[in-house]
Structures are given as C-alpha cells and as structure tokens.
Amino acid sequence: MIQKQSVAIIGTGNVGVAAAYALFNQRIVSEIILVDLDDEKAEGEAMDLMHGQLLVGNVKVRSGTYEDLTDSQVIVVTAGVGQNSPDESRLELLNRNASVFRDIISNLDKYAPNAILIIATNPVDILTYVSQQLSSRNPHKILGTGTLLDTARFRALLGQYYNIDPRSVHAYILGEHGDSEVPIWSQANIGGKPIINNTIMSKSYDKETLDQLFIKAKNAAYQIIEKKGYTNLAIGVVIARIVDGILANEKSVIPISVSWDGEYGITDVCMSIQSVIGVDGVKGVVTPKISDQEIAGLKKSATILKESLSAISIN
Missing domain, CATH: 3.40.50.720 (NAD(P)-binding Rossmann-like Domain)
Incomplete structure (x- = not known):
C-alpha cells in the first residue's frame, strides 16, 4: 500500500x-x-x-x-x-x-x-x-451498515433460486434494517432483465415464491441467532466492504443507513437508501423511480423509526 x-x-x-x-x-x-x-x-x-x-x-x-x-x-x-x-x-x-x-x-x-x-x-x-x-x-x-446485509442475503437467495451468481443479481432492500424493511421489486433484475413478469433461466415469474424468498432474507437473523446465538460473520464482511469502498474512493452505490432529506417525501430519519460512498463519506444518493406501494412501505419504515426516536433521550 x-x-x-x-x-x-x-x-x-x-x-x-x-x-x-x-x-x-x-x-x-x-x-x-x-x-x-x-x-x-x-x-x-x-x-x-x-x-x-x-x-x-x-x-x-x-x-x-x-x-x-x-x-x-x-x-x-x-x-x-x-x-x-x-x-x-x-x-x-x-x-x-x-x-x-x-x-x-x-x-x-x-x-x-x-x-x-x-x-x-x-x-x-x-x-x-x-x-x-x-x-x-x-x-x-x-x-x-443498514440493509446492505439484508440486500446481500436477498441477492444470495435469488441467486440460488435462479442458479445465477449473486453478483449478477441486482435487487435492493431499503428502509429500516428490521421488520419494516422494503424489497424494491420494481427495480429488481438479473443481467438487466426485470424479474417481475419474466422467465429467467427457465423459471417463470412466481410472485408467491419470490415473496417467500424476501421473507426468508428478512428473518435470516432470527434463524441464525436461534441456531448459534448471534450473527457476526456476514456483517463483518459487510463492514469490510463499506470500509474498502470508502478508502478506495470507489463511489460505489450501496444500500446503507444515511440521513434522508426529502427522498420519496421522507425527512428527519436515518435508514437505508442507495448511497454513493467515497473518501468523504456519503457523496450522494440515487433515487430510481419505484412503485407507489414501495414508497408507502418506506414511509411506514420512517414512521416506525421516528416513533422510537421520539421516545428516547438523545442529548
């Protein structure tokens, strides 16, 4: 170095x-x-x-x-x-x-x-x-660290389902790192081909099965904790990935928890959105067009987080 x-x-x-x-x-x-x-x-x-x-x-x-x-x-x-x-x-x-x-x-x-x-x-x-x-x-x-871990789990499961390298799966989970997190199906694609309503690798679109994959990703931490008592390995890799992106000034786009300033009508909360990172920290965010249902889900996430924040003593 x-x-x-x-x-x-x-x-x-x-x-x-x-x-x-x-x-x-x-x-x-x-x-x-x-x-x-x-x-x-x-x-x-x-x-x-x-x-x-x-x-x-x-x-x-x-x-x-x-x-x-x-x-x-x-x-x-x-x-x-x-x-x-x-x-x-x-x-x-x-x-x-x-x-x-x-x-x-x-x-x-x-x-x-x-x-x-x-x-x-x-x-x-x-x-x-x-x-x-x-x-x-x-x-x-x-x-x-936000939902980068959830997104990694999500892409890994989608990769297994479609028999595709997870690095070729482009799908995000945004919002709270928790029970109200939101899968952004409207932007999910493999090799540029949208997952919704398409057949990929001989597998036709099956909403129910794919929704279950998201739930499995969302609840993964509970299952791991039940089996080994805690989660640590994947989040360790997630942390290393974020550090690498910052120090290398990659300007990579990853879903991490940052302050929202009007994106999708949401303010005054920290939760995950596609963010650009580099040596100065968060350089900006990316806000693709997503569905009204997904925006509603993100607003629900924000409301849940704000309710918790209003009840704790910060200063």
Missing part, C-alpha cells in the same frame, strides 16, 4: 472481531486498532490476528485507546449493551445504548474529528441518527 490506511473498531464483541478479521484477511488496510472497555480482550484479539501475518501480509493489528485514533480515517462502532433481562423493554435498551453512544461519540469527536464513522450496533438506524445528533462532524461522515 502506498500510504498508511488506519481503521479503528470500537468494541471487540462478536461483530467487532468478525469485522477485524475480514479487514485483516482481505488486506484492505495497513493498520487495525481495536478499542474496548476490556483492554485485555482487545489486546488478546489483536495478538491472535497478528499471528496470521505470515499468511496475510504486513497488516498491523493492535489494541489502543481513543487517544490512539487521531490518524484513523475510518472508525467502526460495534459497541453497545444487550438486554439486562428478558423483561427489559426495547425502549429501555435504546435509552441505555444512547447513553453509551454519548460517551463514544464525545471521545471520537475529541480525538478523531475528521474520521468517517460506520455505525454497526443495532438498532443501527436509530443509533446512526443518534450519532449524527451527538457528533459535531458533518452528517455525511456518519453512516450505518
């Missing part, structure tokens, strides 16, 4: 470690700094990755503190708190995470004010919005 590219990860839980591993294994950056309240955990994870340098290359991994992040171009936030008990409400959990983020964002504004922040902690849309409100940096430098 011509110049040092430093990325920090706040939180060395399952998601943070998976992101670090993906970044390390793909050689996307020259330095990874792990920050956690548990210094020993962060140091242990850094040591474990460093022992793979022989096979990966000279990617430096170390533990650190906020003070060490002054040269980090991108900082990934995976830290957060889980439920204290099964009786704790979603709102109570949201408020506790908002409190955690006040401390995190305050430190990041102090020690790394120019870095781009990628929020990966759930509920990601809420916490992306909270981060933008708490931070003094340009909102375009704060984005959430």
Whole structure:
C-alpha cells in the first residue's frame, strides 16, 4: 500500500472481531486498532490476528485507546449493551445504548474529528441518527451498515433460486434494517432483465415464491441467532466492504443507513437508501423511480423509526 490506511473498531464483541478479521484477511488496510472497555480482550484479539501475518501480509493489528485514533480515517462502532433481562423493554435498551453512544461519540469527536464513522450496533438506524445528533462532524461522515446485509442475503437467495451468481443479481432492500424493511421489486433484475413478469433461466415469474424468498432474507437473523446465538460473520464482511469502498474512493452505490432529506417525501430519519460512498463519506444518493406501494412501505419504515426516536433521550 502506498500510504498508511488506519481503521479503528470500537468494541471487540462478536461483530467487532468478525469485522477485524475480514479487514485483516482481505488486506484492505495497513493498520487495525481495536478499542474496548476490556483492554485485555482487545489486546488478546489483536495478538491472535497478528499471528496470521505470515499468511496475510504486513497488516498491523493492535489494541489502543481513543487517544490512539487521531490518524484513523475510518472508525467502526460495534459497541453497545444487550438486554439486562428478558423483561427489559426495547425502549429501555435504546435509552441505555444512547447513553453509551454519548460517551463514544464525545471521545471520537475529541480525538478523531475528521474520521468517517460506520455505525454497526443495532438498532443501527436509530443509533446512526443518534450519532449524527451527538457528533459535531458533518452528517455525511456518519453512516450505518443498514440493509446492505439484508440486500446481500436477498441477492444470495435469488441467486440460488435462479442458479445465477449473486453478483449478477441486482435487487435492493431499503428502509429500516428490521421488520419494516422494503424489497424494491420494481427495480429488481438479473443481467438487466426485470424479474417481475419474466422467465429467467427457465423459471417463470412466481410472485408467491419470490415473496417467500424476501421473507426468508428478512428473518435470516432470527434463524441464525436461534441456531448459534448471534450473527457476526456476514456483517463483518459487510463492514469490510463499506470500509474498502470508502478508502478506495470507489463511489460505489450501496444500500446503507444515511440521513434522508426529502427522498420519496421522507425527512428527519436515518435508514437505508442507495448511497454513493467515497473518501468523504456519503457523496450522494440515487433515487430510481419505484412503485407507489414501495414508497408507502418506506414511509411506514420512517414512521416506525421516528416513533422510537421520539421516545428516547438523545442529548
């Protein structure tokens, strides 16, 4: 690499470690700094990755503190708190995470004010919005992983169904990263051929089957958590993909959680839309013509998120 590219990860839980591993294994950056309240955990994870340098290359991994992040171009936030008990409400959990983020964002504004922040902690849309409100940096430098993971799952399932490489499937899930997310069927295509009402690879259009594929993608996290207790591997790859797009200044279009400013009549919320990313963060959004039903779905997503935001204390 011509110049040092430093990325920090706040939180060395399952998601943070998976992101670090993906970044390390793909050689996307020259330095990874792990920050956690548990210094020993962060140091242990850094040591474990460093022992793979022989096979990966000279990617430096170390533990650190906020003070060490002054040269980090991108900082990934995976830290957060889980439920204290099964009786704790979603709102109570949201408020506790908002409190955690006040401390995190305050430190990041102090020690790394120019870095781009990628929020990966759930509920990601809420916490992306909270981060933008708490931070003094340009909102375009704060984005959430959003529905890129949902979209990846969606395309993988469509690829399996049509026996096509998922990279040749062009279909998006937008809106909330959660139960109200919206599949954009009106724009879904394979090799430029719309999926709706067309036969592709000898498979005729079957709305019911395709709707079930979307539901399977939407509910995938629940199934994975039921089987292994948490999700981390695919979101780690998603984080690495976003970091790569930013540092390489790709100007790629991907569905991530950003602030909406009138797109499809929606404002004052963070959720996923096709966004252009580069070294300055979010450079813009792409808004293709979609169906009235899809717009209604996105507005419903926004309403649900705003209801949660109105009930939590941000400042």
